[in-house]
Amino acid sequence: MILHMISGVKISRAVYLAALSVLGAALFVATDAQAGVPEGKRAFEAGKCASCHQVSGPAAEKTIKDQLAKKGPELWYAGSKFKAGFLERWLADPEPIRPLAYNSITERNRGGHPRLSGQEASDVAAYLMSLKSADVKPLGIRALDNPRGRIAFVRRYSCYGCHQVRTRGKTVGGYSGPSLADASERLNPDWIYAYLSRPAVFKPVKRMPVYSGIINDEEMKGLAAYVGSLR
Ligand code: HEC
Numbered sequence: 001m002i003l004h005m006i007s008g009v010k011i012s013r014a015v016y017l018a019a020l021s022v023l024g025a026a027l028f029v030a031t032d033a034q035a036g037v038p039e040g041k042r043a044f045e046a047g048k049c050a051s052c053h054q055v056s057g058p059a060a061e062k063t064i065k066d067q068l069a070k071k072g073p074e075l076w077y078a079g080s081k082f083k084a085g086f087l088e089r090w091l092a093d094p095e096p097i098r099p100l101a102y103n104s105i106t107e108r109n110r111g112g113h114p115r116l117s118g119q120e121a122s123d124v125a126a127y128l129m130s131l132k133s134a135d136v137k138p139l140g141i142r143a144l145d146n147p148r149g150r151i152a153f154v155r156r157y158s159c160y161g162c163h164q165v166r167t168r169g170k171t172v173g174g175y176s177g178p179s180l181a182d183a184s185e186r187l188n189p190d191w192i193y194a195y196l197s198r199p200a201v202f203k204p205v206k207r208m209p210v211y212s213g214i215i216n217d218e219e220m221k222g223l224a225a226y227v228g229s230l231r
């Protein structure tokens with residue numbers, strides 16, 4: 001009987017049972033979200049993914065030679081960089097992200113990334129999403145197409161000269177950086193802000209110019225919100 005009292009309000013048995021089942025479903029979802037992590041870690045190791053991807057931080061590369069020796073982008077901050085849902089979709093159907101082959105400035109990216117089956121993609125995604133960086137603060141920057149961000153991206157800093165974007169159904173922009181055409185599906189705006197403002201943490205050796213100290217904090221947040229809204 002005492003269990004049927006919530007905050008001193010007497011409730012019917014039916015409502016009580018309904019509440020219990022909602023609670024049960026919520027608990028199930030919560031544990032299920034983490035359930036794939038150990039399986040995903042095992043699949044990551046078995047799939048030799050680590051031969052091309054770094055999964056523990058901090059950034060290991062110190063020289064251009066170190067960067068050129070890398071065969072794929074680092075994933076040690078994947079859980080802070082990517083949006084939930086994106087990794088699972090991408091691992092099952094890996095469409096090229098970078099127009100050019102990794103570390104190349106001339107060779108086209110021919111695709112052909114290892115593909116994972118449904119369950120494996122989901123487990124590996126859960127594992128990668130558990131890899132967070134404390135340097136990405138949860139600021140809650142919201143993806144937003146804002147005029148200041150757009151002007152900064154297109155004109156002031158020519159981000160567009162190195163990154164592809166989609167306007168009116170057409171893909172335009174430079175080839176040297178990863179495509180940002182689907183950034184709204186892929187990237188967490190808080191990570192974009194952290195990446196732009198503290199490049200040494202995420203990319204100590206890089207081809208992209210350093211903008212920290214050039215773009216002020218407010219403009220940087222607007223730019224992160226804008227990039228995060230690209231589709
Ligand atoms: C031979 C090297 C190689 C192997 C093995 C490999 N990858 Fe990759 N991976 C790459 C390259 C290169 C890219 C960049 C692809 C692109 O931009 O289109 C990439 C991209 C990724 C990305 C997106 C990262 C980003 O920043 O854009 C994820 C996630 C990923 N790989 C996971 C995996 C997993 C999981 C495995 C094991 C099943 C794996 N990779 C095996 C080379 C590799």
Ligand code: HEC
Nearest residue numbers: 157158159161162176177178192203206207208209211227
């Ligand atoms: C000279 C070419 C160049 C310019 C200009 C440039 N970028 Fe980049 N960007 C790159 C390259 C190359 C990378 C891949 C990492 C690296 O090597 O630095 C990158 C990576 C990124 C990433 C990470 C994407 C991912 O999926 O990993 C973001 C976000 C980004 N740039 C945003 C910007 C913004 C915003 C601007 C303008 C303020 C800008 N870039 C200007 C070349 C450029």
